[in-house]
Amino acid sequence: xxxxxxxxxxxxxxxxxxxxxxxxxxxxxxxxxxxxxxxxxxxxxxxxxxxxxxxxxxxxxxxxxxxxxxxxxxxxxxxxx
Amino acid sequence: xxxxxxxxxxxxxxxxxxxxxxxxxxxxxxxxxxxxxxxxxxxxxxxxxxxxxxxxxxxxxxxxxxxxxxxxxxxxxxxxxxxxxxxxxxxxxxxxxxxxxxxxxxxxxxxxxxxxxxxxxxxxxxxxxxxxxxxxxxxxxxxxxxxxxxxxxxxxxxxxxxxxxxxxxxxxxxxxxxxxxxxxxxxxxxxxxxxxxxxxxxxxxxxxxxxxxxxxxxxxxxxxxxxxxxxx
Numbered sequence: 001x002x003x004x005x006x007x008x009x010x011x012x013x014x015x016x017x018x019x020x021x022x023x024x025x026x027x028x029x030x031x032x033x034x035x036x037x038x039x040x041x042x043x044x045x046x047x048x049x050x051x052x053x054x055x056x057x058x059x060x061x062x063x064x065x066x067x068x069x070x071x072x073x074x075x076x077x078x079x080x081x
Numbered sequence: 082x083x084x085x086x087x088x089x090x091x092x093x094x095x096x097x098x099x100x101x102x103x104x105x106x107x108x109x110x111x112x113x114x115x116x117x118x119x120x121x122x123x124x125x126x127x128x129x130x131x132x133x134x135x136x137x138x139x140x141x142x143x144x145x146x147x148x149x150x151x152x153x154x155x156x157x158x159x160x161x162x163x164x165x166x167x168x169x170x171x172x173x174x175x176x177x178x179x180x181x182x183x184x185x186x187x188x189x190x191x192x193x194x195x196x197x198x199x200x201x202x203x204x205x206x207x208x209x210x211x212x213x214x215x216x217x218x219x220x221x222x223x224x225x226x227x228x229x230x231x232x233x234x235x236x237x238x239x240x241x242x243x244x245x246x247x248x249x250x251x252x253x254x255x256x257x258x259x260x261x262x263x264x265x266x267x268x269x270x271x272x273x274x275x276x277x278x279x280x281x282x283x284x285x286x287x288x289x290x291x292x293x294x295x296x297x298x299x300x301x302x303x304x305x306x307x308x309x310x311x312x313x
Binding site for chain 2: 012013014016017020066067069071072
């Protein structure tokens with residue numbers, strides 16, 4: 001089983017990197033782009049035999065405790081075989 | 082009087098802090114002592130105060146300070162702080178303190194995206210703390226900053242609370258990184274934990290271009306001295 005954890009800045013937190021990417025994209029002629037928010041993706045492989053319930057619990061906990069800083073970031077994750 | 086300087090893998094201002102305390106800080110005519118505390122230690126020993134120095138603990142991987150907060154010594158630092166001990170986190174040390182939750186808010190990428198390395202002017206936001214008591218009101222301090230992720234962020238409620246409780250220890254005169262409300266350093270509610278992005282240890286002798294940082298450590302020494310009478 002694999003987990004993908006997406007970490008992004010909360011909407012209230014300014015993202016100067018995303019803004020710079022957006023202005024670069026606009027400058028390159030990508031006129032459709034109105035906003036870019038930059039985040040992180042973690043791809044995590046789980047040991048064989050781990051149940052989905054166990055995986056869900058563990059990934060949720062580690063995302064909360066380690067992968068994100070709740071002051072500035074939020075996360076979501078998905079599991080796949 | 083002994084200052085413990087925590088050394089994480091990737092700390093790079095640990096020797097600066099050690100030097101500032103052991104060479105440039107005196108109290109009541111006597112030199113203060115510094116000793117290193119390796120991050121794997123479970124105790125701060127006989128330290129009267131703890132310095133979390135600047136640098137790139139654990140390579141700044143994940144987020145600045147995010148791995149350092151899990152080092153065993155941080156449990157000891159937390160116990161020390163909870164029992165009233167003085168803890169100062171400088172730059173990466175400040176980042177570790179907010180990650181640990183000993184201080185509120187977070188430090189995010191500088192507004193201008195560039196690493197800023199220069200001397201900046203600071204004003205103490207309060208004299209009512211063991212880190213700023215020796216700084217005369219209205220005095221401007223010249224102290225260097227050196228960081229890429231030093232923009233202080235907290236939600237409005239937290240910022241209001243910090244101001245209402247007189248917990249903004251330092252403000253930038255000319256904000257170099259986009260920090261909200263020009264905040265350069267903050268105190269915890271008990272006022273015995275300080276986090277600041279500027280480096281007072283890099284301004285402790287004339288050769289360094291400024292001695293203004295000494296006032297921070299002298300304030301700490303004064304607070305320690307009146308807490309524990311020095312045995313002669």
